[in-house]
Amino acid sequence: MTLSPPRQATTLAQPHADVDHLLRDVLESARARAHAFGTEYELIWSEIARSVRGGKRFRSAIVLGTHEALGGSEHRAAVEVAAGFELLHTAFLIHDDLIDHDSVRRGKPNLAATMRAVSMATGSEEGPAQQWSEAAAVLAGDLALTRAHRLIGGVDLSRVQVEQLLDLLDETLLVSAGGELADTAYGLGLHVPDLEQAILVCESKTAMYSFRAPLRAGAILAGASVAEQMELDHVGRLLGRAFQLVDDLLGVFAPEDRIGKSNISDLREGKHTALILHAQQMPVWDAVAAGFGRADLDRRTADAMRAALAGSAAPRLVEDHVRQDLAEVEVRCATASLPEAMTDFVGGITAQVRDALDDVVGHVEEARCAAG
Incomplete structure (x- = not known):
């Protein structure tokens, strides 16, 4: 799932352009x-640039918007940190596609698929071309991570602020990698998570680098207090968890042209999302279990599984969890001692996640009706 950059004051227009210009130059x-x-x-770097260009920029928008909403004045540093988060996101996507054996990103061949096609076009056989493209993807992700670190760690701020940003980046990588490792283990059937563990993956894999860290980075740039940073961290945890739960629903129920990737890969890979964990406790699992995690899962079988899931209570239970998280964000914003501009900014992000949830609920209903 992608979000558009949150609405903010018109003064953000130029900094957003500056993020694009900085990324292009770097x-x-x-x-x-x-x-x-x-x-x-050289092509690897061109492909990294193409991957960066395809994003919605909502992570950088969170950095910039938080910095502005908290009254920050370090605009150049904010742009550099925001650009760093875009490169961090790109690195994670490249590595995530490699781990999941995906070849499409945002509706187009991803970096690894492009490198494989180039290798085969020059006469390589399929096996070596595949291995070479996978190596290229590993290296590309590493290179993007290094550039992100260079941008974030090289800002012209006080030593204390730079150290806080570097500590945050270190924490972000540590937590996100742990979430990805656990998610991969669950997908391979090495461990079977319970609902609490699946939610923790949502918090670790997505919430940390997409919401918690950008919010905290913007607060650090603005010189916010530790208490404000921790309040935004908690808000980011809730928003990121809700975001990932919605994304998991979209990955099963939304049309492929809506999400820009396969809508059967999660079922084929056997991902133990909250949706699946709820379904496993229900009679509907009898209609899903045989195809779940099958490497040769075909579209017809996947469609039948999707329809069965849509007719169960499982999607509604995930929806309820998302709405509870979003309601808690609103309560915290109403009671926390944050500037009004900051609570308004968070409110805009909350509204976008809720809109995405409403969208996927519609897709679930369509699948249920199609099943008769």
Whole structure:
């Protein structure tokens, strides 16, 4: 699921353009330097740049919007940190596609698929081309991570603020990697999570780098108090958890042209999302279990599984969890000692997640009706 940049004061228009310009300059400089090592290495940087261009920029918008809403004045540093989060996001997507063996991102061949096609076009056999493209994806993700670290750690701020940002980046990588590792283990059937563990993956894998860290980074840039940073961290945890739960529903029920990737891959890979964990405790599981986690899952079987899930109470239970998290965000914003501009900004993000939830609820209803 993607969110549009949250609405904020018109003064954000130029900083958002500055993020794009900075990313373009950083990646173009790296691509030019890579030319000395051959056209294939240069292509990796071009593909990183293409991956960056495809995003909605909502993570960088959260950094910039938080900084502004809290009265910050470090605009150049905010742009650099915001750009760093976009590169961090790109790195995670590249590695995530590799882990999940996905070849499509945002409706187009992803970096690994592009590198594989280039290799085969020059005469490579399928096996070596696949291995080479996977190596390219590992390296591309590593390179994007390094650039993110360079941008965030190189800001012209006080030593205390820089150290806080670097500590935050370290925490973000530690937590997100732990969530990804657990999610992969669950998908492979090495462990079967309970609902609490599945929710923790949502918090670790997505909430940390998409919401908690950008909110806290913006607060650090604005010189906010530790209490304000921790309040925003809690809000980010709730928003990120809700975001991922909605995304898991979209991954099963939304049309592929809506989500830009396969809507059967989660079922094929056997991902133990909250939706699946609820379904496993219900009679509907008898109609789902045989196809769940099958590497050769075909579309017809997946459609039948989707229809069965839509007719059960499982999607509604996930929906209820999301609405509870969003309601708690609103309560905290109403009672926390945050500036009004900050609570309004968080309210805009909350509204977008709720709109996405309403959208997927419609898709669930369509699947249920289609099943008769």
